[in-house]
Every structure is written in C-alpha cells, then in structure tokens.
Amino acid sequence: MGLNPLRWSHKVKLIVAFAVLYVVWGSTYLGIRIGLQAALPPALFAGTRLASAAVILLAFARWRGSSIRIPWNEFRVVSIVGLFLLVGGMYFTFLSERSIPSGLAALIVALLPLWTALAEYLLPGMERPSWRGILGLVVGFSGLGILMAPRLVGLHGTREEFIGIGIQILGTWLWTAGSMYSKRHPVKTDALVATGYEMGVAGVVLLGIGTVVGEWPQFILTPGGIGAIIYLSVMGSCVAFTAFVWLLRNAPASKVMTYAYVNPVIAVFLGWLVLREPVDGWVLAGMAVIVAGVALTTSAPTHPPRLSHAEPDPESVPIEA
Numbered sequence: 001m002g003l004n005p006l007r008w009s010h011k012v013k014l015i016v017a018f019a020v021l022y023v024v025w026g027s028t029y030l031g032i033r034i035g036l037q038a039a040l041p042p043a044l045f046a047g048t049r050l051a052s053a054a055v056i057l058l059a060f061a062r063w064r065g066s067s068i069r070i071p072w073n074e075f076r077v078v079s080i081v082g083l084f085l086l087v088g089g090m091y092f093t094f095l096s097e098r099s100i101p102s103g104l105a106a107l108i109v110a111l112l113p114l115w116t117a118l119a120e121y122l123l124p125g126m127e128r129p130s131w132r133g134i135l136g137l138v139v140g141f142s143g144l145g146i147l148m149a150p151r152l153v154g155l156h157g158t159r160e161e162f163i164g165i166g167i168q169i170l171g172t173w174l175w176t177a178g179s180m181y182s183k184r185h186p187v188k189t190d191a192l193v194a195t196g197y198e199m200g201v202a203g204v205v206l207l208g209i210g211t212v213v214g215e216w217p218q219f220i221l222t223p224g225g226i227g228a229i230i231y232l233s234v235m236g237s238c239v240a241f242t243a244f245v246w247l248l249r250n251a252p253a254s255k256v257m258t259y260a261y262v263n264p265v266i267a268v269f270l271g272w273l274v275l276r277e278p279v280d281g282w283v284l285a286g287m288a289v290i291v292a293g294v295a296l297t298t299s300a301p302t303h304p305p306r307l308s309h310a311e312p313d314p315e316s317v318p319i320e321a
Contacts, residue, residue, distance in 0.1 A: 014251060017243040021259045024240040026266025028232060029102035029109075030274055032094055035228030037275075041218045042094040043210035049229055050086060051203030053237030057196035060238070066190045070197060074187040081185075082198030084178025087205050092171025099164035101277035106267030107147060108168040110290050113260050114140040115176040117297050123180065125305050133300035140293020147286035191245050199237065257298050261291040 035045050058068050070078070097105050114137050120126035121134075129137070148165070151157030187194055210216065247256045268287055271277035 010250075014247075017247050017250075020240055020243040021247065021256075022262045023266055024235050024243075025259060026106070026263040027270050028236040028240075029093070029097070029106045029267040030270045031228050031232045031236060032105075033097050033102040033271070033275060035225055035232070036094070036098055038222050038224035038228060039218065039220065040225045040228070041210060041215035042098065043091070043206050043213065044215045044219045045225075045229070046086075046091045046094045047203045047206030047208075047210055049203075049232045049237065050090075050199040050206065052229070053233040054196045054200035054203055056234065056238045057192055057199065057241070060242075061190060061192040061196060066193055068193050068196070070189050070193065074189050074194070075197060077182075077185045077187050078189070078194045078197045079201045081178050081182045082200075082202040083205065084174050084181060086198060086202035087209075088174025088178065089171045090175075090202075091206060092167050092174065096164040096168035096171065099158075099160040100168065101271055102275070103264075103268035103271035103277050103279065103283070104147065104165070105168050106264045106271075107283075107287055107290055108144070108165065109172060110261065110264040110294055111140060111144060112172050112175055112179075113257075113294050113298050115172055116179055119176055119180055120302075126180075126183070127302040127305055129297065129302055130300050133297045133302065136293045136296030136298075136300060138293070139296060140290050143286045143289030143291075143293055146282060146289055150280075150282045192242070195241060254299065260298055261294040265291065 032045075036042065062068050093105055093109065096108075117129045117133055118137055121128050151162065151165075189197075210219070244256070244259075264287060268277075268279060268283065272279045
C-alpha cells in the first residue's frame with residue numbers, strides 16, 4: 001500500500017519545522033558572535049535585528065489576514081514582556097558574548113526552564129514542579145557548577161569572562177521575570193502580532209540605548225555584520241518563530257519543548273565548527289548535566305498551584321501551558 005499523500009506531506013512539514021526549530025534557534029548564538037566580531041555595537045546590533053524582525057512579522061501577520069490592531073491594555077502587557085525578555089534577556093546575551101564563547105552563552109541560557117520552574121515553585125498561584133522536576137533543578141544547576149569549576153579553581157578563565165558569565169546569568173533572570181509576568185497577564189492577541197509588537201518596542205528601546213551611549217559612529221556595516229543582522233532577523237526571529245507557533249498547533253507540546261535541550265548542543269557544536277571555540281571536558285560534562293537537568297524538569301509532571309490568601313483562587317488565574 002502506498003502512503004497517503006496528505007499524511008506524508010504533514011510528516012515532511014513536521015520534520016522541516018523541527019529541523020528549523022533545532023538548528024536555526026541553536027545557531028542564533030553563533031550569529032550574534034559573528035556580528036559582534038564584525039564590530040557591530042551591541043545595542044544597535046540588537047535593536048536593528050529586533051526592529052526589522054518586528055516589521056517582517058507584522059507584515060506577514062497582516063498578509064495572512066490577521067488584524068494587527070491591539071487593545072491598549074494588551075499593548076502595555078506585550079511592551080512590558082518585550083522589555084524583560086528582549087531588552088533584558090536577549091540584549092544581555094549580546095553583551096555577554098563580547099567576552100564569552102557563543103556555546104557557553106547558550107549553555108547558560110539553557111538553564112531558563114530551570115529558573116522558570118524554580119520561580120513557579122516559589123511563587124503562589126503557579127504550577128509547582130514534582131519531585132522529578134525538583135531533581136532536574138538540582139541536576140541542571142550542578143551543570144552550571146561544572147562550567148564554573150575550572151574558572152573558580154584558576155585552571156582557566158579571565159576577569160572579562162567572569163563578567164560575561166554574570167551578565168548572561170542576569171539576562172536569564174530577567175527573561176524568567178518576563179515569562180512569569182506573561183503567564184500572569186495573558187493576552188488574546190494573535191501570537192505573531194503580539195511577538196511583533198514585543199520585538200518592535202524592544203527594538204526601539206535598544207536603538208535609543210545605542211543612541212544615548214554613542215554607538216552610531218561605530219555602527220559600520222560590513223558583509224559579515226549585514227549577514228548577521230539579516231540571518232538573525234529573518235531566520236532567527238521570523239522563520240524559526242513561525243515554525244515554533246506552527247508546531248505548537250500540530251505536535252504535542254512535550255515534543256516541541258525538546259528544543260530547550262537540543263539548542264544548546266547545536267550552539268556548542270556550531271561555535272566549535274565555525275569559530276573554533278574551545279570545547280574541553282568541562283564544557284562537555286557541563287553540557288551533558290545541564291541538558292539532563294532540563295530534560296528532567298521539562299518532562300516532569302507538575303502539581304496544582306498553592307492557594308494563598310494574598311492571591312486570587314488559581315482557577316481565576318489563566319496559566320499558559
């Protein structure tokens with residue numbers, strides 16, 4: 001019997017979408033590093049990437065028939081989320097990669113699901129991790145300790161590298177704060193439109209930061225810099241995000257979330273392959289432990305939210321999956 005053409009077409013779409021999600025999002029750290037090595041100043045680099053991606057996303061949403069009008073109260077929410085996630089979390093990755101390899105930055109960012117699970121455990125009105133999720137937290141953060149160990153005992157590492165690691169960790173905390181705010185203030189606006197406005201607001205703010213700190217004289221576009229901006233804007237922000245949204249609607253969420261522990265592996269490999277970033281035993285061990293911790297935490301069941309006298313009943317608090 002031959003394969004049903006429609007079923008085969010759906011399988012092909014799933015394979016392509018997962019490949020885009022894994023490889024493209026995993027390669028964005030390399031793209032950032034290449035742009036920085038092309039002497040692009042971080043604020044204007046990040047701002048240009050986000051502003052151009054916002055225009056593309058909103059144009060695409062309008063082309064496919066979605067309204068790009070957004071109520072003021074929802075615009076306020078997506079603006080705050082954009083400030084935390086993108087001006088905070090993403091921009092701090094640009095800052096950190098000036099002094100640490102792209103693969104190391106990706107491994108620290110891979111801890112995001114763990115910080116999020118920890119925040120949900122501590123905050124009332126949020127779903128709590130099970131014992132397996134808590135074990136994943138312990139395992140994952142142990143991986144961060146393995147990455148830091150050779151630097152703490154003086155085997156290698158510079159002051160600039162320590163600062164870069166600290167900046168990246170702070171960025172993950174800001175991203176976590178934005179994620180928590182987003183969960184407590186869900187919006188009904190189309191996902192592409194909401195993301196377009198998040199990127200647009202963050203892009204304008206970052207362009208403003210770059211202007212205030214005097215980055216424009218250094219914003220000289222070279223082939224490498226132009227390529228990095230185009231790749232991050234089109235592939236990293238638009239194509240990969242569209243694949244992510246499509247997968248959430250056409251595949252189990254548990255499978256889609258596997259990108260959280262595939263992306264750092266892709267990032268480390270590409271950083272080594274393209275830029276010859278160092279990958280020693282400490283990095284490999286830390287990567288394995290972090291990926292294991294994230295896999296445990298993201299695949300673990302959760303417990304219902306704790307009730308709190310200071311918080312409304314959890315049934316009245318919308319919680320995103």
